[in-house]
Amino acid sequence: MIKVENLSYSFPQKDLYNSISFTLEEGEHCAFIGRNGSGKSTLIDIIMDPEKYIFEGKVEKESNCRIGYVSQFSQLDKIEETTVFQYIGEKFITLQNEIASICSEMETSSDIEPLLEKYQEALDAFAAINGDDFEKNINKNLNLANLNKCKDLRISELSGGEFKLIQVIKEMLNSPDLMIMDEPDVFLDFENLNSLKNLINSHKGTMLVITHNRYLLNHCFNKILHLENMELQEFEGSYIEYNFSLLQTKIEMQELAIADNEELERNEKLIEKLRDRATTDAEGARGKTLRVRVKIHERLEKRRIKAPFIDIKHPNFRFFIDNKIEETVALKVSDYSVSFDELLLENVNFEIKSNEKVAIIGPNGTGKTTLLREIFENNNPSIEINEAMEVAYLSQLQGETLKESNTIMEEFLEAGLKTYEDVTDYISDYGFEEDALNQKIGSLSGGEKNILQIAKVTASQGNFLLLDEPTSHLDTYSQIALEKALEEYKGAILMISHDFYTVVNCMDSVLIIEDKTIRKTNIKKFKKMIYASHFDKGYLETEQKKKLVETRIEKALKEADFITAKELSEELEELIKLL
Template sequence: MIKVENLSFSFPQKELYKNISFTLEEAQHCAFIGTSGSGKSTLIDILMDTERYLFEGLLEMEPSCTLGYVSQFSHLDQTKETTVFEYIGEEFIKIQNEIQSICTEMETSSDIEPLLEKYQLALDAFDSIGGDHFESNINKKLNLANLLKLKDSRVSDLSGGEFKLIQVMKEMLNSPDLMIMDEPDVFLDFENLNALKNLINAHKGILLVITHNRYLLNHCFNKIIHLENMEIQEFDGRYLEYNFSLLQTKIELQELTVAEKEEMERNENIIDNLRAIATYNSEASRGRALKARVRFQERLEARRLKAPFVDIKQPIISFGIDHEIQDSVVVNVNNYSVAFDELLLENVNFEIKSTDKVALIGANGTGKTTLLREIFNNNHDSIEINADAKVAYLSQLQGEMLKDSNTILEEFIDAGFNTYDEIRSYLANYGFEGEILNQKIASLSGGERNILQLAKVSGSKANVLLLDEPTSHLDTYTQIALEKAITDYKGAIIMISHDFYSVVNGMDYVLIIDDKTIRKMSMRKFRQMIYASHFDKDYLETEQKKKSVEMKIELALKDTDFERAKGLVDELEALIKLL
């Protein structure tokens, strides 16, 4: 269906792809992954509008191939009074009205021939979208996403997550040959995320989905395209199997690297000895032997193994603290309520201690962001902040904390850094180096902007962190680096997140919104609740065993015990088959 061969493309300030090739074929549900800023969205733009970009190489698409697209950003015309059914069935209703209009015109027209032609074209269009079953298909899709109850609701009344699912359904029901989705999971609560999983898995056409969501990656795709360091790697199989393949390669490469290093050290010793001999023995044969050894060493250096997809550099995220608060309450919420068009939260009471790491969990539109923002602003009568607390805030609305018209350097001067050199040194840990530091924030990807927010939060040295969807747009490598930073942090965290893995891997407990109030839930009970709803009964135990074996493999690699690592790989493979 789609074939890309040796495609290269650059912006003036950055080379994105160098001779990349891949194919997309019938029945493939493909996850498109890669670190933030690697050019995934740009490649999608090229596929969607090849005439707009000047690139080298070949991009072939079957002429009859139709495309569907769901952007990572939701746009809704709030002035339109459209129901969910009317929004999803827009094309169906339009063709249906056209057929009715032609039939009405035919009743009174004396020139029937052109109308018959128009009528046939409209019928063909109606058939192409499965018109006879379209209403039934809408109901099936809504039911699959557990949203049938919203069929007659106004689209303007939907939450952001519900509207995203409606967009996905609308594109799927138009039956495109290739459907492209750019981070459709961003900000979806877990119920809506599970609905998206069901929609993806039930779709019959080709899918190309940019996503960093580990839940979707583990449960939705049969092909992986991985873009990294201007190169692309294709893998036919599940994401779990792809990661397993990368781990096998990593073990092989590290074993070879150790052997090469030993060989190079032996050769270096021989060169040193030959150089020492050459200082008092000037025979030509000694000189030739030395030159031969130096050339051999250069060849060893040149063939050192490089693996752009195996050992990807994670940002170094570290939340330091200027001043620790010992064993006291840092945030106290007492009898808090909030309402907009309707009451969202009522009589909410909880306290956060100085080292608590807490996830604030609830469906889209239940008041989580409003509460977190009011804690940050600290001007609500029901919210009390410890006098010794220094609070930093990461917003899901990136423009709230980052100024689009600033360059990266200007943003961090505004944040209190003293010199450009200090900023350059600091941001190198987060993967920002070279010319990108002079780019406007508006030109960055969503993932890059969220990493910048994390860098600003880290630079504040605050002892209370308020993180609103910190993993949104972040690649999986940065998500894991963030989880480590959260685990190591010595202060308090309140985190809104719909990313199940970030919650269970980093938080002490959850505050869950239930019936307009908030109650505390242990992490053990939260895990059981999620797994009971969406997984087989043995899945949790198998996943925990898998994680344990992966940690043992990492330790074996640190000790360069490759035989033990290979033995554990067999154990890991058996567990992955169960998942």
């Protein structure tokens, strides 16, 4: 269906691809992964509209290949008063009206031939998108996404997550040959994320989806495209199998690398000895032996293991505390209520300690972001922050904390770093090289912007972090690096997140929004609740065993104990089969 061959493309300030090739076959559900800023969205744009770009190589599509597309950005402006049914069925309704109009014309026209031709074209177009069953299919997909109740609502009445799912349903029902989605999961709550999983898995056509969401990656795809360091590799199989394959390769390559290094060291010592002896006999036997040995050394250097997909560079997130305090109450919320068109939260009460990490969980549109922003602004009588707490805030609306017209350099000088060298040194830990510092923030990917937000939060050295969807747009490697940094952080955290893995990996407890109020529960109970609702019996236990084995493999690799690592990888393979 799609064939990309030896594609190379560069921006003026950045090389993106170096002779990459891949194919997409009919019926494949392909996840497209890679680090933030590696060029995934640009590559999708090239596939959709190659005429816009000047590149080397080939991009071939089947003739008349119809592409459905869901952007990572929602656009509501022109359709807010349209109903959900009218929005999803727009193409079908338009064709129905066109067919009815042609029939009316034929009743009174004396020249019926051209009308018959138009009528047949409209019928063919209607049939191509399975128009006869469109109402039944709309109802079926709304039911699959648990959105039956939304059918007659106006688009303006939907939450952001609900509208994202409606966009997906609309594109799927238009029966494209290839369905492309760019981070459709961003900001979806867990219920909507589960609905998206159901929609993806029910779709019979070919799909190419950019996603960093580990829940979708683990449960939706049968092919992986991984873009890294201007190179791309294809993998036929699931994301879990792909990661296992990477781990096996890592064990083998580390073992080979150590052997190569030992051989290189032996060779270097031998060359040094030969050089000493050959100084007086450069053209004789010793000189010839030296030249042969140098060539062997060059060959060894060339075949030294290089692994752009194995040891992937990720940001070095580190949260420092400028003002560490003894355990006390950091935040107290008493009888808090908030409403817009309707009441969202009523009589909410909770406390957070100065060393406690707490996630807020709840459906889209229930007031989580409003609550977090009001805590940050600290001018509501229901909210009391301990005066010893220094608050740092990360917004899901990146424009609230980053100025798009600034360069990266300007942004961090304004944030309090003193010199060009200070910014260069500081920002390099977050994956930005010196030549990127003059880039405008507006030109960066969503993930790169979020990394800059996190960098600003860490620079503040606050002891109380307010984080609104901190993993949004982040690639999986950056998510894991962030989780590690949050786990090691010694201050208080209040975090809105719909990422199940981030919550259970580094939070102490969860505030769950239900029926316009909030109740607090510990992570153990929260885990059981999620697994009981969304996974088969035994999945939690198997996944915990898998994580333990992966940790043991990592330890074995650090100690260069390759025999143990290989034995454990066999154990891991059996657990993966169960998942």
